[in-house]
């Protein structure tokens with residue numbers, strides 16, 4: 001097959017993308033600090049990193065950080081709606097192979113991932129994986145197993161992708177060392193929570209222009225994403241009802257003043273339904289049939305199996321009306337349902353995902369994970385690891401000055417008293433933050 005150096009929606013958007021990348025760099029101190037710390041020594045020299053992660057302006061800064069540290073990088077997006085075309089164009093114009101555009105079909109989605117496996121005219125295979133959700137990992141393991149021997153390791157961005165890795169470890173099909181970036185505290189307790197707190201309402205507003213104050217919303221799931229999503233809606237004046245299966249998370253929701261009910265009851269009074277569970281079959285036919293007229297339904301979990309869109313299309317596809325891209329209206333027994341982003345993650349489908357500062361925390365962890373796997377490969381077996389706490393604290397430390405945070409410093413006596421060193425780590429492994 002002929003080599004395709006890149007494939008984006010419109011390369012003429014590169015100049016606009018570059019301007020926004022430059023603004024984003026000013027909001028991503030962790031990544032810029034790593035460029036300062038490691039840029040000269042090029043520790044990723046020789047790495048051919050295939051990345052599969054939403055091709056946004058924030059991701060462009062991650063990509064160019066990896067390149068600055070010496071890596072060759074090729075990129076695809078991990079969702080058919082999440083690419084920002086001006087970001088993809090800027091990366092392509094910088095000579096970095098990228099295969100991503102907003103609004104792909106499933107066949108194009110897989111084609112894009114496939115292009116990232118081989119580098120340059122001489123088609124050199126990847127030797128590192130940077131994934132978000134596991135679709136790249138699954139393609140290599142299931143369709144290109146002959147490439148595994150040449151790959152040093154993989155890092156995984158998100159909860160659902162990490163769940164898939166632990167499943168593989170359990171059933172003996174994890175063929176590479178893997179670093180779980182999601183469970184760095186400075187990733188999931190920030191991106192999943194505070195990122196969604198910013199980007200959920202942003203997405204619903206851009207998609208619907210709905211007045212949120214005074215409305216009622218159901219948020220399915222009260223984990224890190226659910227916590228941020230419920231808060232996002234409450235701070236907009238929405239009465240939020242949470243659904244949960246986990247008594248601890250349900251108790252947390254109640255302590256924060258949220259009602260906690262079953263979906264079957266909550267949908268009867270909801271104007272907005274949001275799924276955040278990472279599970280499947282959350283919004284089912286019986287729920288659609290019980291919804292009020294003009295209910296807005298969306299998902300902010302990684303995959304699109306939380307809402308039964310297939311049932312909507314096979315039973316009410318004839319009533320489907322596209323209001324605008326990623327906003328569709330279905331009519332069920334006289335009531336309209338407004339489905340956002342076809343049930344795919346709404347903050348990246350209907351808005352631009354999380355802002356740069358919180359993504360700098362996540363992507364500093366990604367870069368440290370790639371560095372760790374590339375330079376200390378022999379330390380790792382075919383298991384799932386998290387980064388050590390001192391690196392987690394380093395990520396946080398790299399972001400404090402930007403927002404005017406000044407830390408106290410322990411005296412030796414105080415450090416001894418609480419059983420830590422002056423420089424940290426400051427918490428035991430079991431600490432939950």
Ligand SMILES: NC(=O)C1=CN([C@@H]2O[C@H](COP(=O)(O)OP(=O)(O)OC[C@H]3O[C@@H](n4cnc5c(N)ncnc54)[C@H](O)[C@@H]3O)[C@@H](O)[C@H]2O)C=CC1
Nearest residue numbers: 158159160221223224225243244245246277278279301302
């Ligand atoms: N769109 C975005 O920007 C982001 C999306 N994610 C994705 O969001 C999803 C959730 O991530 P986290 O909050 O980190 O996971 P989590 O595991 O912390 O939270 C999920 C919660 O859903 C609950 N849940 C599971 N099944 C349920 C059911 N049937 N009904 C009600 N609640 C149920 C669980 O008890 C859990 O508390 C994952 O797919 C993750 O990959 C994560 C970060 C950002």
Ligand SMILES: Nc1ncnc2c1ncn2[C@@H]1O[C@H](CO)C(=O)[C@H]1O
Nearest residue numbers: 054056058157158191302352353354
């Ligand atoms: N603006 C963004 N750019 C890239 N990835 C993002 C952005 N917002 C959220 N995400 C990531 O999306 C995954 C879920 O697919 C997460 O876990 C987040 O880290």
